[in-house]
Amino acid sequence: MEARILIVEDEALIALHLEQIVLDAGHRVVGIAFDPEEAKEIVRKERPDLAFVDMRLRNGTSGLDVARYLREQYDVPSVLVSGNLDNGNTEAATQLRPVALVGKPFMPATILGAIDMAIARLDNRH
Amino acid sequence: MQVVPDTILNVDDDDAALYATSRILRRAGFTVLEAKTGEEALEIVRRERPPLVLLDINLPGIDGIEVCRRIKGDPETSSTIVLQMSATSIELRDRVGALEAGADSFLVEPVEQEELEAVVRALLRLHRSESTLRAMLEERNLLLREINHRIKNSLQLVTSILNLQSQEFTDPQARERFQHAVSRVMAIASVHERLYQDDDPMTVAMDEYISSLCVGLSNASILDPGKTTITVQVERVRLPTEVAVPVALIVNELVTNSLKYAQTPNDQNVINVSLVRIPSGELRLSTSDNGRGIQGSTKAEQSGLGRRLVDTFVRQLSGRIKTHSSSTGYEVEIIFPEQATSAWRPGS
Numbered sequence: 353m354e355a356r357i358l359i360v361e362d363e364a365l366i367a368l369h370l371e372q373i374v375l376d377a378g379h380r381v382v383g384i385a386f387d388p389e390e391a392k393e394i395v396r397k398e399r400p401d402l403a404f405v406d407m408r409l410r411n412g413t414s415g416l417d418v419a420r421y422l423r424e425q426y427d428v429p430s431v432l433v434s435g436n437l438d439n440g441n442t443e444a445a446t447q448l449r450p451v452a453l454v455g456k457p458f459m460p461a462t463i464l465g466a467i468d469m470a471i472a473r474l475d476n477r478h
Numbered sequence: 479m480q481v482v483p484d485t486i487l488n489v490d491d492d493d494a495a496l497y498a499t500s501r502i503l504r505r506a507g508f509t510v511l512e513a514k515t516g517e518e519a520l521e522i523v524r525r526e527r528p529p530l531v532l533l534d535i536n537l538p539g540i541d542g543i544e545v546c547r548r549i550k551g552d553p554e555t556s557s558t559i560v561l562q563m564s565a566t567s568i569e570l571r572d573r574v575g576a577l578e579a580g581a582d583s584f585l586v587e588p589v590e591q592e593e594l595e596a597v598v599r600a601l602l603r604l605h606r607s608e609s610t611l612r613a614m615l616e617e618r619n620l621l622l623r624e625i626n627h628r629i630k631n632s633l634q635l636v637t638s639i640l641n642l643q644s645q646e647f648t649d650p651q652a653r654e655r656f657q658h659a660v661s662r663v664m665a666i667a668s669v670h671e672r673l674y675q676d677d678d679p680m681t682v683a684m685d686e687y688i689s690s691l692c693v694g695l696s697n698a699s700i701l702d703p704g705k706t707t708i709t710v711q712v713e714r715v716r717l718p719t720e721v722a723v724p725v726a727l728i729v730n731e732l733v734t735n736s737l738k739y740a741q742t743p744n745d746q747n748v749i750n751v752s753l754v755r756i757p758s759g760e761l762r763l764s765t766s767d768n769g770r771g772i773q774g775s776t777k778a779e780q781s782g783l784g785r786r787l788v789d790t791f792v793r794q795l796s797g798r799i800k801t802h803s804s805s806t807g808y809e810v811e812i813i814f815p816e817q818a819t820s821a822w823r824p825g826s
Contacts, residue, residue: 456634
């Protein structure tokens with residue numbers, strides 16, 4: 353199945369790298385959002401199957417809030433990406449039932465694994 | 479800046495004694511709260527967080543020693559200074575018991591006004607310097623987390639650039655070589671990804687780390703995944719970063735090599751990676767495969783960068799390496815001490 357994926361990441365290079373991995377795996381990127389507002393705009397128009405969400409976004413905004421919004425308003429699952437996976441924020445992130453928590457720096461294989469997991473869950477739902 | 483007077487909680491079930499000490503403290507400029515039972519005292523400590531509690535030992539219900547134990551046992555209130563007070567008739571056993579329950583000091587009544595004031599002031603000084611130290615420690619931890627976050631993010635930027643760049647190569651040989659470089663940088667970066675994830679911020683849990691490294695290498699390889707099995711057997715051992723990085727790079731080289739040359743025409747490819755403690759107290763890292771052995775590779779590959787890296791990392795680890803190659807496979811065994819000599823020492 354070809355998944356439609358939203359990337360929410362405020363580092364341009366990392367966003368491009370994620371896009372590259374997603375495209376190489378034969379999926380589609382519906383948009384790259386640098387902050388929560390852009391993410392909301394894209395999700396409203398595009399209704400993605402899955403989002404990659406960095407836990408820290410532009411101007412101190414929170415990726416956790418974005419992931420919560422996607423889950424509650426549109427039932428879109430997220431893969432949370434963070435350079436700071438430690439006891440404290442892992443707990444906050446887990447409460448959002450993400451598909452996966454990915455630490456930075458990530459290996460492409462980890463991202464591919466997360467996409468596969470998300471697709472398996474989507475297939476179960478259909 | 480306006481100086482806010484320190485608040486002291488005065489606990490005594492005897493009205494006259496409570497009145498007398500409170501009056502001394504108020505005259506000395508302190509704000510005084512009062513409690514007549516242990517229960518009441520604990521409630522006020524939790525609610526008002528006074529820096530110091532003047533605590534009579536003989537209280538109805540929960541006695542003073544137990545009140546002190548509970549204040550000191552609760553992480554929320556443990557920084558409260560407790561000054562135990564008691565009448566002359568108190569036995570040595572009780573005085574020792576009070577201090578063992580965590581009291582910071584002890585006074586026997588009746589106490590001279592000057593002495594009470596001086597002891598209270600001394601203890602409040604102690605509380606202030608402890609608070610400053612605690613705040614500094616908190617700030618330091620926050621800074622460490624922030625720096626760590628930035629290191630991880632910067633390493634991510636580096637690996638992202640390299641991965642994006644690798645798409646640009648059209649010459650397959652150049653692309654492969656570039657991929658080797660990317661893979662080496664990723665191995666280093668992924669050690670940092672593992673740091674600061676649990677209570678021990680300076681070391682890496684090697685069992686989880688090597689497993690995930692091998693999964694990454696296997697997924698990135700061109701071999702048919704159905705025909706390749708990497709088994710990882712790693713003991714629960716934690717290594718400091720300066721040891722974990724060379725170990726990661728060695729595993730990266732050896733497994734990449736096995737993935738490249740292990741391919742046998744018909745059979746399943748099996749690669750084993752293990753890291754175990756041996757009776758000498760050293761660690762043994764070994765990899766083996768059922769491939770065509772070193773005979774199958776060209777001379778250039780044996781003397782290539784990969785081999786030089788492995789040999790040099792083994793020296794860095796103060797270790798020794800043995801290789802065994804036959805027509806049925808290739809085996810590498812590296813033995814190194816668990817505590818490699820660290821280049822950095824505090825104060826050096």
